[in-house]
Amino acid sequence: MLRAILIAIGVFFSGMMLYSFGASTYAYLTDPAAPTAEEEFHLHPKEVHFSFNGPLGHYDRQQLQRGFQVFKEVCSACHSLKFVAFRDLEQLGYSEAEVKAIAKQWTIKAPDVDPKTGEPSTRDPVPADHFPKPFANNVAAAAANNNAIPPDLSLMAKARHDGPAYIHSLLTGFQSQEGFKNAKGKELLKEFPDSKTPEGLHFNPYFANLNLAMAPPLSAEGQVSYSDGTKATVDQMATDVSAFLMWTAEPKLESRKSTGMAVLFFLLIATGLAYLSYRNIWADKKH
Structure with a gap:
């Protein structure tokens, strides 16, 4: 008797779960949720070429130094790099004396x-x-x-999808909300009149909810004077600092890629040797 009651209870709850799943699926198919402004007008990152893209990619040390300069002169006023030590900058090509001089440009509060x-x-x-x-x-x-x-920007390039491209797109994506259209030609404020950017925020279609508190940090050409003579356009500065933040997030990227290529080469050789051994062992065997 008790077993029959337990079976009935199990069947009842299983039936309720199936009914709920079916009702939810039917409601979703017949009455889908209305699209939001974020879903309709949020843009995916631009396609940006970086030297470290691809399986054989590597860091451009000169670009990383320029990106560090942009971070130091622009971004460091608000953002931190808590997982990066000053001595790590030697990987960018700075000498020990230069690293010491760079470190002295900051101040640390003692306990x-x-x-x-x-x-x-x-x-x-x-x-x-x-x-x-x-x-x-x-x-x-x-x-x-x-x-x-x-x-904190230490790991930002790995914390976002298409991290370096996302950072570049965000830095160069500030624009007026008036007249902004998506790929389908729909105008934001006509489709969603209540989505006007609140006072104190800034419209950027590459940001998840379209509005963020950060004002455009790279606003004019020549905002940074590169020591190597590179022309500091907004796009160039955004590209350089995006590359630098990729390095802070994955400083071992080059060694990881080189190790991966060595492992693939080893596996190819091992596979070839295994096949030849197989042919040699079974060469005189009759099926």
């Missing part, structure tokens, strides 16, 4: 307090230090950035 003033003491960074945060805490960061906390 102790100056006994004379009561203020937190500071010290010059050493190459072993990581890049310090531009704000003391999240409260200070939000207060200085329209209640938005600038994210």
Whole structure:
């Protein structure tokens, strides 16, 4: 008797689950959810060529140095690189003396307090230090950035789909919302009149919800003076800093690719040897 009751209860709950699944599927097919402005007008990243693309790609050290310069002079005012140490910059081609000089351009707040003033003491960074945060805490960061906390950029190129292309597209994608159309020719404000960008935010179709607190950081040609003489257009600066942030997210990319190619070569040789061994062993065997 008890077994029959348990079976009935199981059948009842199984039936309810099947009914719920069927009802939900039917509702989705007959009455799909209305598209949102984000779904209709969010753009995928542009196609951008980087030297590290592809299985044989590698970093352009000169470009990485330019990208670091853009980060230092523009991005570091709000964003941090907490997983990158100053000594890591030697991988970009800087000498030990240059790394020490770069580190001294930042200031690190020491954990102790100056006994004379009561203020937190500071010290010059050493190459072993990581890049310090531009704000003391999240409260200070939000207060200085329209209640938005600038994210750390160390791993941003790996945290977003098509990371370097996404960063480049975002940096160059700020535009007026007026008259903006999607690939189907639909105009944003005509299709979604209530989607006007709130005051204090900035329209960017490459951002997930189309509006973000960050103002266009790269706004004019020549904003950075490259030491190698490269013309600092907005597109060039965006490309360079995107490449630099790819390096911060995956500094071992080149060694990973070279190891992968060596492994593939080894597997090809091993496969050929295995096949030849098979033919040799079974050559005089009759089927």
